Amino acid sequence: MSEALTPETPEAVLDDAADQAEPEEPIKQRKNGLYPGVSDELAESMKSGWADTELHGLEPIPQAAHTAARRDALSARFPGERLVVPAGNLKTRSNDTEYPFRASVEYAYLTGNLTEDGVLVLEPVPGGHRATIYLLPRSDRENGEFWLSGQGELWVGRRHSLAEAEQLHGIPAADVRELAAALAEATGPVRVVRGHDAGIEAALTDKVTAERDEELRVFLSEARLVKDDFEAGELQKAVDSTVRGFEDVVKVLDRAEATSERYIEGTFFLRARVEGNDIGYGSICAAGPHACTLHWVRNDGPVRSGDLLLLDAGVETHTLYTADVTRTLPVNGTYTEIQRKIYDAVYESQEAGIAAVRPGAKYRDFHDAAQRVLAEKLVEWGLVEGPVERVLELGLQRRWTLHGTGHMLGMDVHDCAAARTETYVDATLEPGMCLTVEPGLYFQADDLTVPEEYRGIGVRIEDDILVTADGNRNLSAGLPRRSDEVEAWMASLKG
Numbered sequence: 001m002s003e004a005l006t007p008e009t010p011e012a013v014l015d016d017a018a019d020q021a022e023p024e025e026p027i028k029q030r031k032n033g034l035y036p037g038v039s040d041e042l043a044e045s046m047k048s049g050w051a052d053t054e055l056h057g058l059e060p061i062p063q064a065a066h067t068a069a070r071r072d073a074l075s076a077r078f079p080g081e082r083l084v085v086p087a088g089n090l091k092t093r094s095n096d097t098e099y100p101f102r103a104s105v106e107y108a109y110l111t112g113n114l115t116e117d118g119v120l121v122l123e124p125v126p127g128g129h130r131a132t133i134y135l136l137p138r139s140d141r142e143n144g145e146f147w148l149s150g151q152g153e154l155w156v157g158r159r160h161s162l163a164e165a166e167q168l169h170g171i172p173a174a175d176v177r178e179l180a181a182a183l184a185e186a187t188g189p190v191r192v193v194r195g196h197d198a199g200i201e202a203a204l205t206d207k208v209t210a211e212r213d214e215e216l217r218v219f220l221s222e223a224r225l226v227k228d229d230f231e232a233g234e235l236q237k238a239v240d241s242t243v244r245g246f247e248d249v250v251k252v253l254d255r256a257e258a259t260s261e262r263y264i265e266g267t268f269f270l271r272a273r274v275e276g277n278d279i280g281y282g283s284i285c286a287a288g289p290h291a292c293t294l295h296w297v298r299n300d301g302p303v304r305s306g307d308l309l310l311l312d313a314g315v316e317t318h319t320l321y322t323a324d325v326t327r328t329l330p331v332n333g334t335y336t337e338i339q340r341k342i343y344d345a346v347y348e349s350q351e352a353g354i355a356a357v358r359p360g361a362k363y364r365d366f367h368d369a370a371q372r373v374l375a376e377k378l379v380e381w382g383l384v385e386g387p388v389e390r391v392l393e394l395g396l397q398r399r400w401t402l403h404g405t406g407h408m409l410g411m412d413v414h415d416c417a418a419a420r421t422e423t424y425v426d427a428t429l430e431p432g433m434c435l436t437v438e439p440g441l442y443f444q445a446d447d448l449t450v451p452e453e454y455r456g457i458g459v460r461i462e463d464d465i466l467v468t469a470d471g472n473r474n475l476s477a478g479l480p481r482r483s484d485e486v487e488a489w490m491a492s493l494k495g
């Protein structure tokens with residue numbers, strides 16, 4: 001990262017800065033605490049000679065056609081109350097470097113805007129609410145902010161003006177730098193989505209309660225249980241990019257063998273960054289026994305011919321919807337006998353799970369259907385004593401199935417996580433819900449209760465399933481799942 005305008009020695013800068021007249025308005029210092037040395041002549045020069053780049057007649061972003069209805073639903077749930085939904089701020093990685101910014105799901109869902117420091121406020125008015133997005137405006141040239149401040153556009157890139165933001169999002173925009181003080185002054189009931197913007201929360205600290213704020217968070221989580229057509233389309237885009245990312249990985253498995261699991265991680269990441277915003281979660285690139293570690297994201301192990309590769313990865317779109325897909329592939333293109341036996345059992349379990357996804361079915365049905373198949377296989381193989389009913393009742397299969405069979409999918413990979421039990425796991429499926437079906441079997445390398453040939457084998461198959469009016473649609477059907485089809489697909493890509 002460049003650090004232009006840094007003079008030779010820090011001492012020189014401090015002396016120099018002390019000599020400078022204070023700017024009329026305080027400029028936020030760059031995080032290294034050093035002002036660059038600035039002569040009056042240079043400061044004057046930097047104020048002028050810049051073209052007017054204001055954009056006019058901007059088309060609204062595609063989400064704008066949907067976010068108004070989402071805000072209306074929120075408004076109807078909390079009449080007469082001020083609602084504050086922050087995007088969040090940059091998070092420090094170390095010293096003056098930050099993690100890539102990702103707007104809070106609640107803010108992105110309600111506005112479509114994705115920039116740091118943004119805040120949506122719904123102000124109660126007769127008959128409903130008036131929405132405003134508070135944003136950092138374009139940098140001021142007059143006070144030097146645009147080139148002397150760390151948030152200045154010269155450093156971080158051009159922002160949209162407030163007028164441009166208003167056209168893009170279909171929501172009136174205002175300067176966020178005045179919001180905290182205004183919120184601190186304001187009276188009347190207010191709720192804030194917590195955990196994203198400490199400054200905004202501090203301004204509201206005497207006016208909010210944890211319990212009431214949680215109700216706001218829960219509502220926004222439950223609002224996302226059923227996806228609208230736009231969201232379903234974005235999820236399909238995320239999956240389509242993910243399919244291409246899996247194809248990329250298969251094509252470079254020989255290079256991964258020559259290096260490590262990192263080659264797979266990097267290959268998938270390239271696809272995610274070129275076609276989408278990012279990966280939706282840390283890619284699990286688990287070769288050999290690492291497949292038995294459910295969240296293996298270190299990805300620093302060897303990739304060996306004869307082993308399986310469990311790849312659990314998803315591309316996140318520019319609108320922040322993510323796929324969540326897993327395939328378990330033979331590194332050399334052909335499953336061994338024992339690998340195929342375990343794989344086919346998981347496949348059969350997944351088929352039973354997917355078949356149970358339809359409107360009106362209980363959410364738990366697909367999990368129960370998938371678990372039953374796995375329990376049957378484990379009894380059949382003599383790994384656990386039957387009958388199957390006893391195994392299921394005592395949950396004995398879970399030594400090897402380990403996790404639930406799926407979850408809601410959307411802007412979060414584990415979407416709608418704040419939804420109440422009665423609206424999610426104890427509820428029934430509705431058209432527009434999107435969930436993963438992802439049974440697995442995992443035989444740890446040190447599991448002495450299973451024959452040696454099982455040890456170190458982990459298999460998961462995961463697809464993204466949209467509930468439709470008459471059943472379901474597998475959004476990730478573009479990736480083969482049956483073992484012989486996986487082998488044929490790999491052969492065709494390596495060809």
Ligand SMILES: [Mn+2]
Pocket residue numbers: 324407436438462
């Ligand atoms: Mn998943």
